Amino acid sequence: MVKPTLVDLTAFSTIATHRSFRVAADVLGVSPSSLSHAMRGLERGLGVRLLHRTTRSVSPTEAGEQLLARIRPVLGDLDAALDAVADARGQPSGTLRINGSESAIRLLLHTVVPRYLARYPEMSLDLVAEGRLVDIVEQGFDAGVRLGESLSPDMVAIPLGPDLRFLAVAAPGYLAGRKPIVTPDDLRAHHCIRQRLPSGKRYRWEFGKHGQEVTIDVPGVLTLDNSALLVEAAAAGMGIAYVPEGVARAWLDEGRLVSVLDTWCPMIPGLFLYYPGHRHVPAGLRAFIDEIRNTVT
Template sequence: MTKPTLADLTAFSAVAAHRSFRRAADSLGVSRSSLSHAMLALERDLGVRLLNRTTRSVAPTEAGEALLTRLAPVLRDLDEALDAVADARGNPSGTLRINANESAARLLLRAAVPRFLTRFPGMALDLVSEGRLVDIVEQGFDAGVRLGESIPRDMIAVRISDDLRFVVVAAPSYLAGRTPPVAPDDLRDHICIRQRLPSGKRYRWEFSKHGQEVTIDVPGALTLDHNGLMAEAAADGLGLAYVPESTARDRLDDGRLVTVLDDWCPFIPGLYLYYPGHRHVPAGLRAFIDVLKEIGREL
């Protein structure tokens, strides 16, 4: 039996964790075909089938699960040992993968990313911005950034922004001659700009006041999937929009938009960077968190 290399075992662990050759290849920075060939070679060298493959998925066999159980702590210990060396040098290296929505990515790019990459030249940052909430472990990310209320409970979270709120906005020209809504139910008599979520579902506007929560499936002929476009459409007089206050701030300041239902739009937990609490935290992620905390103390 040919003894497998560390690279082969690491690749097998990634495929088993992701249950996908494509996602594992992305996390390792290799092509899907080369990863598939490497796994076939590993199985041939060991003389046992490690992975069950179908056209849609891949999963460890019983032998693969047994190997993974013994392999996981070994790879974790190795990662910790290498990180200890990086810490001693004060210079972590490698690639840090972070998943965030667009607004969170913009926030990171303004301050944290430039400082992090300047301070740690051995690090590369792969920042993926997408609207849908993903399983960061399954998708091979080191961390994610989302609103506090969206973070899974088994994650460790680090605050990176103040609390925020969503507001209902409209152009003065739209409200001219109309009775402004004073309660969420009044929205049923207005033209609203609806929102399509990344999941494909339409967002139902959510409000809260003195412990009372109300959800409204607002009427409207126009549906958009981007907060910036919704604020722009509202400023053009196309109807009421429900967007983050920060998205509408410039138009609110210059009078192109005004808010309604303010007392039904409370603040909610802001943005947090989060990561799995049950896994070893790589040196690069710890360094990025330190940068975030440093910036937070300066504000």
């Protein structure tokens, strides 16, 4: 039996954890082909098959599961030791990968990111703006940024800003001469500009008042997949859109849009940076969290 290297064991653990050569390659900063070659060498050296491979998936064999269970604590202790050294130096290093919606990544770019990179020059940030909600662990991210209502309870969540709300908005010209909209049910008699979610599903508008919650699959002949486009379409008089207040605020202030059903649009938890509570928190992420707390009020 040939003794495996730390690099090979780290590669195996990353592949087995994410069950993907592609994701593991992104995390480790190498090519999938080099990882595949390294795993064949590791299996050959140990004389045992560690991974089941198909065209669509990768999973540990029984021997692979046993090895993974043994080396995970060791690799975790090693990460903690290296982080302790980084703490002693006062300068974390490496790459921090964060996934979030486009608006979330934009918020980070305008607030935390400049100060973080200036304070920690040995850190690199890999920010991925993605509409769909992903499993950050499975996809190899250190953290994610989403609305609070999207987070699972096993995540540690750090607030990035205040609560927010969605508003139903329309151009004054569209509303002129039409019956006032008093309740969400009144929307059924209007042209609504619907939104297609990244998952492919159509978003159902959600309203609430005095503990009463209403969800409506609104009617409409126009569907878009971007909040900024929804606002522009509404301002052009194409109907009523349901969008984050921040996206529509400039148009509302200029009078090009007005809101309806305000009392039915409650505040909801805003954006949060989140990460798994059961995993070791690397020094770079801890520094990013500290910067959030120092920057975002």
